Amino acid sequence: MTEETVPTAAKKTSFWLDFGPLLIFFAAFLYWRRNHPDEALIWAAGVLAIAATFALLISWVRHRTLSPVLIFSTIVIGGSALIALLTGDKRFIYMKPTFLNALYGVVVIGGVIFGKNVIKLLMGSAFELPDDKWNVLAIRWAIFFFAMAILNEIIWRNFSEDFWAGFKVFGFLPLTILFTLTQIPFLNKFGEMKTD
Template sequence: MSSIEAAKPRKEISPLLKMVLELGPLVVFFFANARGEWLGAHFPALTELGGPIFIATGLFMAATALALTVSWIFTRTLPIMPLISGIVVFIFGALTLYLQNDTFIKMKPTIVNSLFGVILLGGLLFGKSLLGYVFHSAFRLDEAGWRKLTIRWGIFFVFLAIMNEVVWRNFSTDFWVAFKVWGTMPITVLFTLSQMPLIMKHSLDQEADA
């Protein structure tokens, strides 16, 4: 019986639910920061966390935990990138709340994106296109395609890390929060869509159809 269950394909969640799980915590973070004083007035317990950015950080951590839990319930697995990002959220979020210093939560995107960039680009030095291990269930590409896509994503993650550093160090907290949600996500979506020609060119499925 166990062997039959093991042979079953991994459960997939709907694209809409996946988007909600990925974007939900960020949206919670944005609105909690924007409405922090209102939340504190209506839910006095939240004021124990501190000002709006600290209330937003606490709710961001809770929303991230909820998103990972729902993902596990539906798929019985946790995607590696959201998992790593979630771990960093919990660590840096806890430091932010404990030390009452929002620098830690502001540096979280820098740490996560730098980590992903270094892992992807570093893997290529050892002849490993690690992006293939992440997206193998979504795309089937030839070796050259995975290598090119890994290089592009590695550089893009480094770009996101640098961009986060520039924004949080030179602009207000409210601007950084807004940019994190309404700037970084559209940029990431546009970058992802821009890779479709490369994916189509190196798709093994396309070659099989030909």
């Protein structure tokens, strides 16, 4: 493997560790939906919790480090699946993305207010930006997180369970990628990528 292919391989691994559990969730949902439609979402959420835990362990074995965000989101995934399984209440599963995105939005805004810019902490090793521009970027991300929380609420309350499950896997990730891409002109205009 050449030096040029190492980052590509790492990106592919990271993609599958992030997106793989969601694909497993959707496959499990479709499988159980055929014979047990009322319980499909709860069991698929349990499968997602297990898959997310395995992804966390694989990430630890490969990198010997774990991001607090990944740990926290895995705990929330497992907790919401467990509570839904114990209570039979699917709302804990439906509202998990709302809770996570709203919390991320609050943390990012709080970071700007208290001078601990979370976006800069996450991306500062890759980009150089003036502090005021980091704050602008953070506010944009916070608005995006709040919008995703609102979108999740609209979808689960107004559309079918099948639509929500599909959108959770094939809607939220593309929207996140699209939003990330829309921030590239801002980064190119006001900052530069670090080369070392």
